[in-house]
Amino acid sequence: MLIGDVARRSGVSARMLRHYDSLGLVRPTGRTEAGYREYSSEDIRRIFHIEILRSLGLSLREVGRALDDPGFTPSELVDDLIRQTRERIAAETELLTRLRRIGAAEPANWEDVLQIVALLQALGAESAGKRQRAALSSVEEAPMPVEALVEAALSETDPNVAGALRWALAQSGDGGLALLAEGLGSPAAEVRKRAVQSIAEIPNPEATTLLQDALTNPDIVVRRYAALALGTRGVADAIPTLIDMIVEGANDADAADALSALASDPALADRIATTLIGCLASGTMESSARRRLTQALADIPGTTASRALADLSHDQDRGVALTATYVLKLRNAR
Structure with missing residues (x-):
């Protein structure tokens, strides 16, 4: 079978077939009298094997090893592919989350987009000072997506940064209350504590209702913080x-x-x-x-x-x- 026929039947372009030939992945079994590549049924079977392995994320070099190395064991490579795939999914998920947050802030122009991205990056910085400045800037300079503020408030360990984040959330109104309410049910005690502390600083009726509900929370720390806030209300x-x-x-x-x-x-x-x-x-x-x-x-x-x-x-x-x-x-x- 000539290269054109193989390309039509396999879905692999003639250019890619020539590339496989140059790499030694699939060398046509024969040549016609005119010098054209002629593929056997075994060659075509190998092409399909190559495409299957490529669909799993293997590089062409790894495909060659898998097909030609008798001592090759796939388990280690598959484990590595799983790790790479998880990392890729995590990175794509993070990107999707960032894009959603930018969209939620309803930027009017690209300058707004750049400012929001800069704030989001600062909110995740290693420096506590940078995180604190980002929290304060979210109120004073540019709006920060409330989802980002809540996520940061529920994970922040530095007390000064945490205080700035709670203040920023209080200034943002009740937009983050639903997410903070979810935090009250977190399996992590520290997250539950941060959630009730954040709710306690939001001065509106919806927050008060959440605090009243928190008086029956199974976590005694949550109940106590809720009671202190409700007492002042x-x-x-x-x-x-x-x-x-x-x-x-x-x-x-x-x-x-x-x-x-x-x-x-x-x-x-x-x-x-x-x-x-x-x-x-x-x-x-x-x-x-x-x-x-x-x-x-x-x-x-x-x-x-x-x-x-x-x-x-x-x-x-x-x-x-x-x-x-x-x-x-x-x-x-x-």
């Missing part, structure tokens, strides 16, 4: 978690401050005081926990808290009695 649902934090000594000073903020609402002050008093009456509570609860009463306004402190100043636990006496003097001096 005047959401009474946070009271039980805040009191538990005081009892357990987990960020208890901030929890007491959040209770105090809630107690500025007269409708909640007596409720908080009554709940604290009920905890203090527990006979199984450790002395240190009772002292913390007594301290928390200091900033709860109203006669209920004042009467409780007066009673506690005579408590059998000397530490509790001294604490109650001290905070009662501070209340009376105000």
Whole structure:
């Protein structure tokens, strides 16, 4: 069969067949009297084998080894092809993500595109300073795709950069809340923590709703951060978690401050005081926990808290009695 016929039947161009010949991959078995290449059925079978191996990503050199080296074992090469393919897919996925983010920012011209790309690259820089500047620039200079900000906020380990990213997200409105909500369900504890911290800094009703839902999150760290944020927003649902934090000594000073903020609402002050008093009456509570609860009463306004402190100043636990006496003097001096 002449080269033209082979090209038509195999789908491999005559030019490529000549290239295979020059490399020694497929040498025609014979020649016609006029000197034209003549391929046998075995030659054509080899051409199909070459095309199959090329479709797997093998180079022509690797194809030659696979077909001609009796000691060639494919397993190692296949493993290498798998690795290369995964790397290529990862690179293409990263490119697709970057393009989507650029598109989401709705650039008006190529200058905008270049600026967005520069910010995205800076956001992934090794230097914490560069990442922080990129986060700040996303608000002050050019809009950063919110998906990129959320991804960065959920993965950032440097506290200064993380703070800048949370601030940038807060300025961007509620566009990232859905993605942050997904972060609350992440299998990684650190991601869940960063997600709730970011939500806590977004001052809108949708964020408040997410924080209220987070009070039932299986992760106690998420529940505590949510309660602290809700306390400053005047959401009474946070009271039980805040009191538990005081009892357990987990960020208890901030929890007491959040209770105090809630107690500025007269409708909640007596409720908080009554709940604290009920905890203090527990006979199984450790002395240190009772002292913390007594301290928390200091900033709860109203006669209920004042009467409780007066009673506690005579408590059998000397530490509790001294604490109650001290905070009662501070209340009376105000």
